[in-house]
């Protein structure tokens with residue numbers, strides 16, 4: 001999913017949250033708060049990240065992706081597979097994806113990156 005440019009990383013923000021938990025400034029319950037829908041998606045449509053959970057260190061992280069744009073649900077549409085991604089690209093409407101990492105043991109979750117899926121005609125003019 002990284003073959004396109006325009007990817008925005010949230011690595012620094014993520015690290016700040018992790019550092020806050022480790023330093024005791026932030027409560028673990030506050031950051032391990034995956035909502036029911038995110039948990040469901042993480043259990044059914046996630047891809048392995050081969051990276052340990054930074055909070056509980058007891059499980060491997062998984063990644064789930066959601067698409068936002070015109071004609072999609074306000075809460076985003078889960079990108080379940082390659083075919084779904086191709087459908088979203090084929091719409092040619094301004095669509096952005098958000099990749100979220102989730103731990104299925106402690107329910108830590110954080111935005112990992114955002115990436116363009118498709119450009120509408122207006123954003124194409126802006127380059």
Ligand SMILES: [Zn+2]
Nearest residue numbers: 053056103106
């Ligand atoms: Zn965890």
